[in-house]
Amino acid sequence: MRKTKLFNYHLIISIIGILLVINSMFMLFCLPFSLYYNEDNWVAITAAALINGIIGGGSFYYSQKKSPSKDLKKKDGYLIVTLGWIFISFFGGLPYLLSGDIPSLTDAFFETLSGYSTTGASVLTDIEAVGKGILLWRSLTQWIGGMGIIVLTVAILPILGIGGMQLFVAEAPGISPDKLQPRIKETAKRLWWVYLGLTFTEMILLMIGDMSFYDALNHALTTMATGGFSTKNSSAAAMSPFIQYVIIIFMFIAGTNFTLNYYLFKGRFKDILKNEEFKYYASIVGGSTLLLSCIVFFALSTEGGKDFWEVIYAEWGSSIVLLERAEKSFRDVLFQVISIITTTGYVSADYTGWTTFATMWIFVLMFIGGMAGSTAGGVKIVRHIILQKNSFLELKRQLHPSAIIPVRFNHMAVSQSITYNVLGFIIAYFLTYALGILVMAAMGLDLLTAMGSVATCLGNIGPGLGTVGPVDNFAHLPDGAKWFLSFMMLLGRLELTTVIIIFTPYFWKKV
Template sequence: MIHYKAILKMMGGLMMLLGLLMAPSIAFSYYYGSGDQFTLITSAFICISNGAILFFSFGSQDQNIRKREGYMIVALSWLVMAIFGMMPYLLSGSISYLPDAIFETVSGFTTTGATILNDIEVLPAGILLWRSMTQWIGGLGIIVLTVAIFPLLGIGGIELFVAESPGPTSDKLHPRIRETAKRLWFVYVGLTILAMLMYYLGGMTFFDAVNHGLTTMATGGFSTKNESMAYFTNPWIHYTAIVFMFLAGTNFTLLYFGFKGRFKRVWASDEFRAYSITVVIISGIIFGAIYFLKEGPIEKAFREGLFQVISLITTTGYVTADYTAYSNGLTLIFFMFLFFGASAGSTSGGIKFIRHLTFVKNSTLEFKRIVHPRAVVPLKINGERVTGKIITHIMNFLLIYLMIFVLGSIVMSVAGYDMITSFGAVATSLGNVGPAIGHVGPMDNFAFFSPFGKLFLSFLMLLGRLELFTILVLFSPYFWRTN
C-alpha cells in the first residue's frame, strides 16, 4: 500500500522550500532595481502557501516512506518544481509562452542548460538570478537538501537519497542519511562561494560572478550572457571555470575526503582515475587538433580545447568557441562526449564514468572467460567484487539509454527535424548537457522547436536527470501491485 498522504506532506515541504529559495532573487531584484521583485514575491507566496496547506494538513499521518513512496516523491516533486518554478517567467512576461516556460524551467532544474531565449541579457536581474538558482537547486538534488534541513518531517530519508542520488551508487559519509546530506551540501555551498569569489577576482561583475558560480557548480551552464563564457576574454575566468567544472564532475564524497586530507582514498577510486586520465588524454588530443587547424597562440588553443572537453564531459555546457566549426571529425568526437557524463555522486548528468568503466572491464574480462571457461573471473571496482546484480543493472541501463536515444531521435525526425539536429537534441537532452550538433550547436538555441518538440525534449531531460529508472518504474505494472 502506497502512503499517499505522506507523499503529499513531503511535496508540501518541497514547495515551501522552493518558495524560500526565491528569496535571493527578490533581494537582487530590489538591489538592482530591475522591477521584477513583486513578481518574485507573488511566486514565492504561492509556493509557500500551497506547500504549507499540504504540509500541515497531513501532519499526523503515517510518514513511513519505503522504496515506492521514495520514487514517487522524487518523480512527482520534479513535476511540481517545473510547474511552480516557471511562475516567475510567466508572471513577469519574461517567457510568456507556456511550452517555452516549461522547457526553460525543466532545463534549469535538470541542469541541462539548453535555452529557448534569444536574448538573455534583456532579462531583469531577479529573473536571471532565479534562472541560475533553478540549476543550483537541481545540482545536487532538492530531495537531499530537504532531507538535510527538514528533520522536522520525521521521514526516513534513505529511500529518497537512493532515488535522487545522481549515479548508480550513493556512498555514505556518515551512517545517518541526514548527516550525509549535510556534509554534501557543505561541500557544495563552500565550492559555490569559492567559485563566485574566483570569478569576481577575474574581472566579472558581482552579479555575473554570483550567477556563474551557481551554474558552474551545478554543471548547468546557464549564463547571463548571450555568448556564454565566450563573452569573457580573461583567461583567469576560463581557467576558473575549468577547475570548478572538473571539481563539480567529481564524486562529492571524494571531494569531502579530499578536503579532509585523505588524498589516498581519492586516488584509490577507479572511477576518479578513469575520469581524470580520460580528461587529460582527450584534452591533449583536442588541443593538438585545434592548434594545427586554427592559427593562434598555443596557450589559447590549449585553453580552448581543455575548456570544451571538460564542459561537455561534465555536462556543464558552457562554450568559448563553436566546436562544430573545427572539422567534421572533431564535431563527431564532441558529439560522443554527450554520452560520457562525469562521476557518479557528482552534479553532472549523462551515463557516468562508473558505468562506462564497469562495461569496459566486464567486456575485457569476457575474453578471458571465453579462453578459460572454467575459471572464476570476478569483476572488481575499487578492489571490491562487483556482484552480478549490479552488472546486470548497469548493462540494462546502457541498453535502455541507447534505446531511448534511438527512439527519441526517430520521434524528432518524424516531427520534421533533420537527422543531425534530431540526434543532437535527443542526446544533449537525455545527457543533460546543453549544446550539441546540428541546429542545436554551441552557437544556437532551442527556440525553433515546436511545442511538441520542446515538451518531448523536456521529458527526456527529466528521464536523464533522474537516471531513467526513477521515471520509467512508474510505468511498470509491478510498481502498482499491492503484493
C-alpha cells in the same frame, strides 16, 4: 480487516508541499536583487513565491492533519521524486510567466526543468535583456537541482520524523551513493556544506578575475551545478583567460564524486589519486584535450588553404604569435572537453566549427558523463569502466568457462547484480536515445538536430548539434518537441529507472 494502501498518499502530498515551500524560500532570495537593480519584476517574484508558499504550506498542513503516518515505502519514494520534480518545475516557472520574460507555459516549463535538471538548454534568445532577479532565479534552479532538492529535503525530513533513505536512493539512483556518515541525514548535510563551500570559493576567485559580484554569483551557482546557464549571450566566449581557467577548474571539481571533494577538504589526497574512476576521468579529459588541441591548432594555422609547415616556418621568429595561438587552442579545447564531459554546457568556442573529426569526438564525449556521485549527468564513467572490464572478461571466460572471474573496481569484486544493473542501464539508455531520435525526426527535425537535441537533453548537457548547437538555442523547436525533450531531461536527471519504473504495471500492484 483493514486494507493496506498502495501508497501513503498524504505523506506524498506532504513532502511535495515541503518542496514547494523550499522553492518559495529560494525565490525570495532573488527579491533583493530585483529591488537593488530597480526592476519591476520584483512583483512577479514575490507573487510566485507566495503562490509556491501558500500551495506548498497548505498541502503540508492538510496532509498532516489527514494522516499523521510517517511510514515511507520504496514505492512512495519513487513517486515523490518523480512528481516532486514535475511540480517544482511547473511552479518554478511562475517567475518567468508572471514577469512576461517567458510568456509561454511550454517555454517556461522547458526553461525551468532545464534548470533543475542542470541541462542548460535554453529558449531565451536575448539573455542580457532579462531582469537580474529573474536570471538569478534561473541560476538558482540549477544550483538547487545540482545537488538535488530531494537531497536537501532529506536533511530536513528527520526533524519531521520521516526517514529519507528511500528518497535519497530514488533521486541518486546510481550504482550506490557513497555515505560519508552512517546516518543519511548527516550525509545529506555534509554534501550540501561541501557544495556550498566550493560555490563560495569559486565566486571569490571569479571576482578576483574582475567579474562583478552578480555575475560571479550566477556563474559560481551554475558551474558547481554543472548546469551552464550564463548571464551573458556569448556564455563564456567573451570572458578573460583567467576567468575561463577558474571555471575550468571548478567544472572539473563538480564532475568529480563529491565524496572525493569531501576528502579534498580533509586533505586526504591519496584517497583521491588512487580512486580508479578518478584516474579514468582525468585520463579522458587529458587525452581528449591533447588530441583535439593539436587538431584545432593545425586547423587555425591552415585557415585559407595555407600550408601548415610554411606557416610555422614563416612565424617561427614571432614565437609569441605561435604561443598565443597554441594557448588559445589548448584553452578552448580544454574548456569544451570539460564542459561537455561534466555536462556543464558552457560555451567558449563553437566546436561545430572545428574539423568533422573534432566535432564527432565532442559528440562522443556527450555519452560519457562525469563521475558517479557528482553533479554531472550522462551515463557516468564508472558504468563505462564496469562495461569495459566485463566485456574483456567475457572473452577470458570463453577460454576458461569453469573459472570464476569477477569484475574488480577499486581492487574490490563487483557483485554480479551490479554488473547486470550497469548492462541494463546502458542498454536502456541507448534504446531511449534511439527512440528519442525517431520521435524528434517524426516532428520534422533534421537528423543532425534530432541526434544532437536528444543526446544533450538525455545527458543533461545543454548545447548539441545541428540547429541546437553551441551558438544556437531551443526556441525555434515546436512545442511538442520541447515537451518531449523536457521528458528526456527528467529521465536523464533521475537516471531513467526512477521515472520508467512508474510506467510499469507491477509498480501499481499491491505486493
